[in-house]
Amino acid sequence: MLDTQRLPAGFYRRLQDDIRAQLADEALDAILTDDPDDVAYLTGFFHHPNERPAVVLLPVERATLLLVPELEREYAQAQRAAAEIVAYPEFPGLRPPLSYLGAAAEPTTGRIGYAGSITVDRLDQVRAAFPKATLVRTDLVMRARFHKRPEEIALHAEAARITDLMLAAGRALVQEAVAAGGELPTEAELAGHITGVGTRTMYAEHADVVVVSFLAGGLVYSGPNSARPHALPSGYRLRPGETFMLSLGCAVGGRFVEGERTFILGEPSADQIRYYEAVRQAQQTGGEALRPGVACAEANRACLDVIREAGLGQYLRHRQGHGIGLGMHEAPWLSDGDDTPLAEGMVVSNEPGIYIPGHAGYRISDSMLITSDGARPFTAYPRSLDDVVIAL
CATH class of the missing domain: 3.40.350.10 (Creatinase/prolidase N-terminal domain)
Structure with a gap:
């Protein structure tokens, strides 16, 4: 505790x-x-x-x-x-x-x-x-x-642990619905369940909780709704064959972490595999580019160029990521317009995504701590294709 x-x-x-x-x-x-x-x-x-x-x-x-x-x-x-x-x-x-x-x-x-x-x-x-x-x-x-002290890093790490629990809880709720043979949850039902898991975990395991405007939860969207990067949860019900995205996070001691995964309901199509793998590879390359002394803009280009080289550049709608701390979104920005050099102790999101109108969005995000020789993710939920496919 x-x-x-x-x-x-x-x-x-x-x-x-x-x-x-x-x-x-x-x-x-x-x-x-x-x-x-x-x-x-x-x-x-x-x-x-x-x-x-x-x-x-x-x-x-x-x-x-x-x-x-x-x-x-x-x-x-x-x-x-x-x-x-x-x-x-x-x-x-x-x-x-x-x-x-x-x-x-x-x-x-x-x-x-x-x-x-x-x-x-x-x-x-x-x-x-x-x-x-x-x-x-x-x-x-x-x-x-920008530069997180050891006490802050410990809070970010705990926020990541809870975020991973929420991601697992969201997937588990969908798998339980599949096993029961009934209706799949709506976006709103899934979001409510995940938020409850995050807040209950925090109050059960922590004393003196620091309450901020966003304590735990996030965005949940599926199918064509997920092609809008910041769509809010709706009454739309998850459907076999479609994807759904869990864009989650929480704050411990006021220090935020975000973790996002895109899941596929059923055997993925060739297009779904192509889209997902392009984003996964971009996220991996983007994470490898996050090193002390590298300009934010340089890391952003390395990350997003993977998607452009895969022939999917027309579906890009945002940068690689952003700083995280007492704000879920704060400077510096992993964007073409920010030449701030990365430095040890910074926390940034690594979240490339693509958005195909009428089909779906694909995004993978981890909160990354810049270390002396690179970067490591706080969030640990797996991200391979096999890990995000939910069998029907």
């Missing part, structure tokens, strides 16, 4: 000290962010974002401040947020929330970096709260999030 999904106070002390060193390198006196994932990363405070801002101010020479609405003060304390909490009374709301942060941080001058995800309206509030400071846009926190 996982004693707690929450990272210890020492993790955040070391992390914040590392951020302070980087601030000094960029001639910044502090950094401010209201991005919910950044807030969780820097302090361990997870929350549901709404119109009431939660903001972190991390100065070089003073304590980290966490601004929260008064009604969330106790929640931040219960999560052992690694910061001095500044609470504002959002009711009756006579002062702008950021003004309380500005008052608590006085005097704050010099250069304050801010995350590019902040809204224009909230940036105006920051300017009003820190009138003597110079605001500078920076992606420093996002770049820090």
Whole structure:
């Protein structure tokens, strides 16, 4: 049993000290962010974002401040947020929330970096709260999030274990329906079953579960529906001879993993074999291309060129993959437009796919940890053709 999904106070002390060193390198006196994932990363405070801002101010020479609405003060304390909490009374709301942060941080001058995800309206509030400071846009926190620390890697690994359990549970439900000789499940029924397996496993085996907006589950689609890469589960019932795709994942301690497999119901046709094997080979080649120092764009080209060389390039609709961490999708991007060099400690998805209108989609995904000499998948569900064919 996982004693707690929450990272210890020492993790955040070391992390914040590392951020302070980087601030000094960029001639910044502090950094401010209201991005919910950044807030969780820097302090361990997870929350549901709404119109009431939660903001972190991390100065070089003073304590980290966490601004929260008064009604969330106790929640931040219960999560052992690694910061001095500044609470504002959002009711009756006579002062702008950021003004309380500005008052608590006085005097704050010099250069304050801010995350590019902040809204224009909230940036105006920051300017009003820190009138003597110079605001500078920076992606420093996002770049820090690229490189997972050992404590985070352990959480990703546990999320992968549960994701593999969900993939197995989805397949098992279909096989049970086949054995019973009744109707196959609908996409929605399959999705509900898988989500239940993931969440029940987590709460049964973990203490102090970190609740995020997406805890466990994913996309389930079959037949022609799977030719739309991000289609949502529907009442469409699985059919013999068709494929179905399980695009699953979960978050442990707020750290995500995704694992996706495409299954074939019955003896595969020649076309199904051709499509599946092209994607499987692309995924294998893509995984081999993920090495420290290789540009994201270079790995992406190596992966997708396998599909193009198989004569199926017209069915490509997306890149090789993306970064994973506190967000299921985050930078860097395994895409032609991103020349970020891969580095040890990064976690990325390796998920080539093809989508044939009116027929089906084929995608295989594993979350990969970049190591000193290559990459290894967190998720371990098998991916050979024999492993994904369900006999009828």
